[in-house]
Structure formats: structure tokens, C-alpha cells
Amino acid sequence: MMKKIQVIGYPLFFVVMALLPAVLDSRWLVVATTFVIFTIVALSQDVILGKAGMFNMGQALFFGLGAYTTAILNSVYGWPMLATLPVAIIIPALFGIVLAGPIIHLRGDYLLVVTIGFNIVFIQAVQNNLGGVTGGPNGIFGLEMLQIPGMGAFQEAAPYYAALFVLLLTLFIIRNLESSKAGRALHYLREDDLAAGSIGINTRVYKIFAFGVGAGIAGMAGTVFANQYSAVSPEAFNFLQSVLFFSIVIVGGSSVPGILLGVFVMFVLPEIFREFATWRYFIFGFAMIFTMILRPRGLWPAKFGRIPKAFLEKGGNHGQQ
């Protein structure tokens, strides 16, 4: 059943998404693009939080790092938008690796607070106009628009397709990760850190690896974000955003459909019900509490491997601590 949904579901999803710009006006196109971008960030958060089981509440840092890399390269050094993409992947990934190094041995909640701390340090650095290139609390405006050759009439939809392409790429990476040696290692690590170590998995290396991959993907999303708004500014990457990404992954159940659902509820529904915009987080707060009470493992819990249902422990944790 699950398999069937995947086989039919994914292509169907992408066909629908690819056709969307034809029916959406420019406001809804912006909403749709934002949906795709935030989905990518949530998926990147899932690599660290869901797949490797590390309590990371600073994902907006890597997202922002990518966006700022693109913005600075474009505005200060005049690089074309697309050319900044590799750098916007490498820099956040390197940061992810370097920052994770000394902290991954920390237990859950401590890790959570430290990653919040990283996020806050980052925001303070860009607000203080570090190196004179981040534009201070204003951020950087008036970035170049992405031009996709041969798309003449559809230029308005260019950021959307760029985002969709990155989403496709992300899903491809995650799929490969899941079925690779590294993916299995991460899964064991999440299930039981100590046991994973005792069967010869180098937990340290794989944890840092997860941080690097998650940060790199978030950086990619950052480039698309800078491109979409042709602007970056600090408040778009503050730690409350990180809290939202964290919640989306857990509420969604750390699976692709769950995350899509989470991002949709968090970012698209409020645009549809504009009049409830001020009630938005109030309602979400309750929704988060009740979801967790009724479905502690999330709306659409992820499954790993092909373990027949009968062998699964009923109501078990499946790796969550």
C-alpha cells in the first residue's frame, strides 16, 4: 500500500506541481514557491533530526547561511545567481561539520539549546553587519533576478521552477541516502546510539556527516529563497523559524508526505484563510499539542526498511528517545 502511494504519488505530485504556475496568479505563485522552499528546509532538518535523531533546533542558521552566501556573492562580487549555488551548498555544509564537531556528544536537550545558541549568534553576526557585507538589520536588497535561458514568457515562474528542481534534487539525495550504507548507519544510530557504536558504527563520523548533509541541503534552499525575494534579511532566519522547522518534522512524523503536509498547514493554509492570520500560531499551538497527544509519533510516521507489521513493537518508540 505504502509502496503504491510512493510509485504513483511522487510522479503525480511533481506533475501537478510543474503545472501549477499555469493556473496561479503571481501572489499564489509566491505562496507556492515559498511552500516548495520551506519543504526543502524541513527535509534537510529531517536528515539531522528525523534520520539521525539529533535534537537540532538551529536549522534556520544553515538556511540563512546559504541565502546570505548567495546574496553577498551576487550583490558585492556580482556573481550570477546560479553560479552562487555550489558555494551556497559548500559553506553551510562546512559550517555544519565544523560546528557539529565539538557538540555532537551532547545529550538531547543540551544539543537543542546549543544549536539555538548557534542560530542566535548567526543572527547577531549578520545584524551587526559582520565584515561590512551583510547589510546589518536591513539585510541585502535588490538582488539580481534569476534568468533561465529560453523561458522568455515564463520569467515570473523562474524562481518557482528553480525551487521545484532543488526539491526534486533533495528528494533524490534523501532517497539514495536512505538506501545507502550511511543511511542504515544513521538509522541504527537513531534507534540506539550505544548499540550502534558497539556493532562497529563510527557514531561520531556519521553524526557529523548528517549535519553536513542537512546543512548543505538547507543552504541550497537558501539560494532559492534569496532568488525568490531578491532580498535577504536577518529576521527570515531567526530561531523561531528553526522552531517551526523542528515542529514540522516531528508533527509530520519525519516522513516526506508528513513533512509536505506540515509545511502546507503551517505556511499555505494561513494564506488561504487570511482573516485568521492573527490566530494562526494560537491555533497551531493547540494543533501541535493535540497531535502529539493523539499521535505521539507524528501524523504520518516514517517507516524504515521492510519490516512486516507483525514484528513491530506496538506503540514502541522506534528510535525516539
Add this chain to the structure above:
Amino acid sequence: MDTFLQQLVNGLTIGSMFALIALGYTMVYGVMKLINFAHGDLVAGSAFVGLFVFSQLLGGEVSLPVVIGVFLLTIVAISLLGFTVERLAYRPLRTAPRLSAVVSALGASMVIQNGIMLLWGPQMQIFPELIPSVIWEVGGVVISLMQVLIMALSTLLMVGLYFFVEKTKIGTAIRASAIDQDAARLMGINVNNIIVTIFLIGSSLGAVGGLFIGLYYRGITFNMGWQYGLYAFVAAIIGGIGNIPGAMLGGLLLGLFKAFIAGYVSSTWADAFTFILLIVILIVRPTGILGERVAEKV
């Protein structure tokens, strides 16, 4: 030297507020191993409830009985709110996976924060001047009546709490539950009641902290709880989370650290330095200053 002493006074004032708030985090964490994300928002809520009690319920005229009334009514309201949060958002998840409880706590935080916004609006509200602005100058150092009150009242509450936890029967039960809930239950302790007690005490202390914030800074916003909550939590970790004297020490140290960094190094990088300090402490001494080194449960 004057400047140094002045920064010391400033730091101790803010530190006392951090310490009061940090106690709420550390007690809950000690027993439930859960970051009570909603605590910071209860603190913010307290300032707003205090404003409401003063201007709507007690007539808006400053006098000593009114000020005491504001404190008492606000404490009652906020501890009831803390109790409700525990019942609604935490108790059903007592046995659920750890992350589910974290998300539920975040949800509770969002509900309270945005509840404040819906009730009082998103703009800054102005807290009344309940304490006369009297200042004394002692050898070049200026200290205000407000600062004296904040430090004195915080110290009193903290000493009281310390003796309550160390010397009374309920205090012993709290400590027992913090060490091992199951064993405590076997000894005939009603852990649920202990948790309720902790929430009532923690929220009351947070309520006092929130009123201090309102009195000291005047401008209150619905989302300020995050800021204070986060710092108080950092203070609790620095002191050794779960450890009550640790939270007090951590709060004071953090207040001093922030004042001196902002004064002597850079006010605009103070947040960054605070978190760098936290990271260094966690790497060097992961259990905080007063925390005991416990073997990780497997």
C-alpha cells in the same frame, strides 16, 4: 572603579530576575526531564496580567496595598495557568517519546504567547510605575529603590525555596522524585502531586520575575518571553540543570556576565558571547557548575 561597581549592581539586578525565572525551568527539568518551553511565556504573561490587574481590577491608583494586591493576584493567576499547561499539554505525554513532549511544550508556548497577542494586541504595552523612582548615590554608585526591591525580594524567595526543598517533607519528596520517579512512587510518593506542586511554585516565581521585568523595563511585548525564557534556561544549564542552588548561581553569574560583556566588550555582541560561554561550559563541564556528574542512563 565606580563604573565597575555600577555594572556589578546592574548585573546583580538582572541576574536576580534570571535566577527567579531559571528556578521554574530547573525544577521542572529535575523531575520531568523536560524543557518547559512555556515557562518564558508565562513570565511574559505575568507582566500583562499584572498590568490588567492594576489598571482594570484595582483602579489604577498607586498605593502599597494595591501593589501587594497586584503581586498576589498575578501570582495566583499565573500559577493557575501553569497548572493548566501541565494538565493539558504535559501530563498526557508523560510516557510518550521525548520529542513529542518537546513539541507539545513548544505548542503550549505558542498558545500562551499568541494568546497574549490576541488579548492585548501586538504593540508594546506600557507597565505602570508602581514603585516610586527613588535613587541613592553611594560612593559614586547609583542604586534605585527598584533595584534594592528586586534583589531583596528575589533573595528572600530563593532562600525560602531552598529551605522548603531541603528541610520540609514535600521538599524531600521533590528531591526524591527528581532522582528516580519510579523509586519515589514505590516509596509512596504521589509523583503527580509533586509535579503539580513544582509547576505551581515554578510559575509563581516566574510570575514575580515577570512583574519585575514590567516594573524595571516598563515596555512589555507579547513575545518577550522567549528572550527571558531562553536566558533563564541558559542560566539553569550553567548552574547545573535540575539543581536549585545551581539555578540561583547560574542566574546571578549570567546577569553579571551580560552586564560586564555589554559594558566592557560590546553591547551589540552580548548575546553571541553568552552563547559562546554556554557552549564552552557544556564542552568543558557538561553538567554545569553545581551539577553532579551522573552516568547516562542507557
Add this chain to the structure above:
Amino acid sequence: MLKSKALLLSLAATVMVASPVLASDTLKVGVQAPITGSYANEGQGIDQSVRLLADQINAKGGVLGKKIEVVTCDDEGTAMKAAICAKDLVNKKVSMVIGSYTSTCAEAAQATYYRAGVLQTSDGTSDTLTEHGYWTFFRNSFPNSAEAEFAANYMVKEKAYKNIAILSDFSSYADGLATAVQDAVKKLGGNVVAREKIKAGSQNFTPVLTQMKSKKPDVIFFAGYYSDGGLIRSQQVALGIKADFIGGDANDNVDFVKLAGNAATGAYIINVPTPELLPYDLAKDFLKAYKAKYNMMPPSIWTILNVDGMRAFIHGIEATKSFDTKKVAEYLHTLKDYPGITGPISFAADGNRVGSGYMTYEIQKDGSYKIVFK
């Protein structure tokens, strides 16, 4: 043949779809302002007064026969939301935008309006606003540099302060104003003993103020917004720093006095005349109408300045008898002494408002302003 027919058909269809837009019977005026957030009362003031002016004009038959329709977008005082608002308002086909309150938000949206040929007027005082060369932008207040010269003259010449301390936050407006004041003070031979920056909204300013105290300033000039300024003033007094306090223009808001409490008494604020002090009949009429409609006074002069920006735009349309923004802008760039609520309106070629009338106010015990220097 078939192809060209299809082409013709689609062209016709496009024209049919597009024509209602071209011949729309309303003039859409966008308001981009912080309706919520820290500067909400300013934003709401701008929105309310634009709607009031629109009603007044519509009651007289509109602009060249078209009724005005006001479209509001809340930028929450943040740059990101401002950039989104700009796109949103352009999509809604507004021909002019009033706002925003902060320089940051005005600047974040500028490029979008420029690309779409939408006129924009803002009270933002940051010098950078008019330095991009956008023909669509008109400043309805006066730039930081003018205020800085006035402030420096007041502090160095009039009050003869020996030691001047300057404080600002990081926003483009505040930092720009503080730097301009610092330069102007130095030019007049004054002595700047401290130039510090604070983080807007951080509530606790005592560490910075304590450090300042050791430099023994005679005056603290604060460039920044009232939401911080009121707290800084109150903490300054609580720390026993006997220096005078001078707040830059953005401290001119009723909430400054509320935040500072008793400490507000004796603080100075430098700004163009407050709404109540405007001597013009136009001003009296507008304030009366505002009071009648909303049962309160506008929160500050910024509201009224924005109204004047809109009045200038409407005048431009009527004078050129055209809705072509380019033509209107060309006309406005040479506008001289058009009677405004806040005094004669003249624009320079770069979109700056020409002429300024700054004053220094001292806040009285009852919270009212007294002019002490102009």
C-alpha cells in the same frame, strides 16, 4: 494562415482581458505601513489618514473623475515583509504607494516600485533613500542631513555642551542620523566623547549607559525609535546620569512619554513641528476631520507628512491631467511651494523634499511639548 488567425484571436483575447485593467474606473492607492508590530500606532495612523484623505477627495468627485480605492499592506516594520508587500501592491495594480514609516521598509520596497513605475512617498529620513536615483521615490519629510545640522548647531552653539555622547541602533535611519550628527558636531568644533550602538528592542540599556556615565557627557543624543528612546531616558535617570537627553525625530511619539514615565520631564526632542503646532488652515481642518472620524489625534507628525506626500501625488495627476506616473513624476520633480498641511511642498530633482523647519521641544511635566529653540 491558421497560425496567424490563432495568434490574432489570442491577441484579441489578451486585449479583452487586459482592457478592464487599463480602463479601470478607480485610482488605486497603496498603503504600505506597519499596521502591526512595534511601530503599529504609526502605521495605523498612516493608514487612517490616507483613508480619510481618500474619502475627502472622493466626496468631491474623485481625481479626474476616478474614485480613489485604498489598498493596505501590513509590512510589520520588517524589511522582508516590506519586500513582499511591494510585490503584492504592484500585483494589485496600484499607481502610487504611501509608506512606509521606517526608512528600512521604504528602502526594502523601493526597487520593486521603481521597476513597476509605481510612485512611492515615505517619511523615511535616511539619506540613502534618495541616493539610488529612482524617479518613482519622493520623500515627504526632510533628510537626516538637515536634521543633523540643526541638532549639531543646537548642541554645540546654542547649548554649548562640552561633552556630547551619541547613541543609535543599527537601522539604516538611526545609524545614518547618528553618523551625520557626529560629523556635523565635529565640523562645528564640538567634542564627541562617546558613539555607542544599541540593539533595538533589547530593553536593558544600563550596561551601555553605565559605560557612558564614566565619560561624563553633558548630553546624550539618541538617534533611534521611541520604543527604545523612552526606556533609555528612564534608565538614564535611574542610573543618576545627570546629562540632558535629546531624542532624534523618531522619538516624537506619544509612547515616548509613557515609556519614560516621570523621567520624560525635561527630555528634549528634535523634530519638525508636531501636528498641533502647525500654523496652516489646511492643517487645522485636516486634524479636525481626523479627530471627528477616529476620535483621536494622529500619533505623530509622520502621519501628516505622509498625507502631504499623497496630496502632492494627487495634485500632480490633476496638474498633468494624466495618470501616467512618469509624467506625474516629471512634474513633481520641479514642484514649487504647493500648499501642504505641513507647509509648502517643494521637491528637488532627486525626490527630496526641500526646505525644513526643525524645532527643539522640551517635554513638560504633563507630557506636553514646549518649543525651546527653532
